[in-house]
Amino acid sequence: MTDTAIRIASMNKFYGNFHALKGIDLQIAKGEKVVICGPSGSGKSTLIRCINRLVEPTSGKVYLGNVELTRLSSSGLRRERRRMGMIFQEYALVERLTVMENVLSGRLGYVGFWRSYLRKFPQSDVDEAFRLLDRVDLAHMADKRADELSGGQRQSVAIARAVVGDPQILLFDELTSAMDNQTESTVVDRIREFSKNKTMIISTHRASLLSLVDRIVVMDDGRVIADGPKDKVLDALKRGLIKTGSPESFTGQS
Numbered sequence: 245m246t247d248t249a250i251r252i253a254s255m256n257k258f259y260g261n262f263h264a265l266k267g268i269d270l271q272i273a274k275g276e277k278v279v280i281c282g283p284s285g286s287g288k289s290t291l292i293r294c295i296n297r298l299v300e301p302t303s304g305k306v307y308l309g310n311v312e313l314t315r316l317s318s319s320g321l322r323r324e325r326r327r328m329g330m331i332f333q334e335y336a337l338v339e340r341l342t343v344m345e346n347v348l349s350g351r352l353g354y355v356g357f358w359r360s361y362l363r364k365f366p367q368s369d370v371d372e373a374f375r376l377l378d379r380v381d382l383a384h385m386a387d388k389r390a391d392e393l394s395g396g397q398r399q400s401v402a403i404a405r406a407v408v409g410d411p412q413i414l415l416f417d418e419l420t421s422a423m424d425n426q427t428e429s430t431v432v433d434r435i436r437e438f439s440k441n442k443t444m445i446i447s448t449h450r451a452s453l454l455s456l457v458d459r460i461v462v463m464d465d466g467r468v469i470a471d472g473p474k475d476k477v478l479d480a481l482k483r484g485l486i487k488t489g490s491p492e493s494f495t496g497q498s
C-alpha cells in the first residue's frame with residue numbers, strides 16, 4: 245500500500261517539435277486536493293490529460309498508487325481510468341442521449357456515443373445514477389435529452405457522470421469556464437460535497453475554485469515553477485515572488 249495517489253516522474257510531452265511539458269515531477273497524496281494554475285499555454289491541460297493518457301506523454305511515468313499507467317495496454321488503461329472521474333471540455337455531454345444515459349456512460353471509462361447507446365446497464369448502476377441525479381436536483385430530468393438542459397444543469401450532469409462508480413481520483417480541467425456567478429457557486433458547492441475523501445486535481449485560472457483545494461501548483465512554459473500549501477503560494481504570488489509571465493493569471497479575479 246502507498247499513501248501516494250498519483251506520481252508523475254520525469255514527464256515530457258512534445259507536440260511535434262514543440263516541447264509542451266519539460267520534465268515534470270509531481271506527487272499527490274491520497275485525499276489531497278490540488279489546483280494547477282498558470283498562464284494560458286503553460287501546459288495545464290496537457291499535464292492533466294497526460295495523467296489519464298488522453299494525451300500520451302512522450303517520456304516519463306505516471307503511477308496510480310502502485311500501478312504504472314504508462315505501461316498499460318488499452319484494456320488495462322480502460323480499467324484504471326474507471327478509478328478517475330473527469331470533466332474535460334472535449335468530453336462534453338452527448339446531446340442525443342438522455343441525462344440518465346449520460347451519467348451512466350461515466351461507468352464505462354470515457355466512451356463515445358455508440359458504446360454508451362448500445363450498452364445495457366445493470367439495475368444497480370441505474371439506481372446509483374438516479375441517486376446522484378437526485379443529489380444534484382435533476383432526478384426529474386433523468387429522461388430528458390441532454391440538449392434540453394441549461395448550462396448549469398449540464399455542469400451538474402457532468403459532475404454526476406464524473407463521480408458515478410465512486411472513483412477515488414477526480415480530474416477537472418477548466419470546469420467552470422463559462423458560467424454566471426450563481427451557477428458557479430452552486431457548482432463549487434457540489435464539487436466540494438462530491439470530492440470528500442477523494443483526491444482531486446483541478447486546472448483553472450478562476451479564484452473561486454481555490455476554496456476547494458489545499459495545495460497550488462503553478463506552471464509556466466511547461467514547467468512547475470511553484471508548488472506548495474495554498475496560503476504560502478498565494479502569498480508568494482501576491483508579493484510577486486513567483487514570476488508566471490502573466491501576473492493576473494491567478495491573483496484574485498477570474
Ligand SMILES: Nc1ncnc2c1ncn2[C@@H]1O[C@H](COP(=O)(O)OP(=O)(O)O)[C@@H](O)[C@H]1O
Nearest residue numbers: 259262264282283284285286287288289290291
Ligand atoms: N494537440 C496539440 N498540438 C500542438 N500543440 C499543442 C496541442 N495541444 C496543446 N498544444 C500547445 O501546448 C502548449 C500547452 O497547451 P495546454 O496544455 O493546452 O496549456 P494550458 O492548458 O495551460 O493553456 C500550448 O502552447 C499549446 O498551443
Ligand SMILES: [Mg+2]
Nearest residue numbers: 288289290418
Ligand atoms: Mg487548458
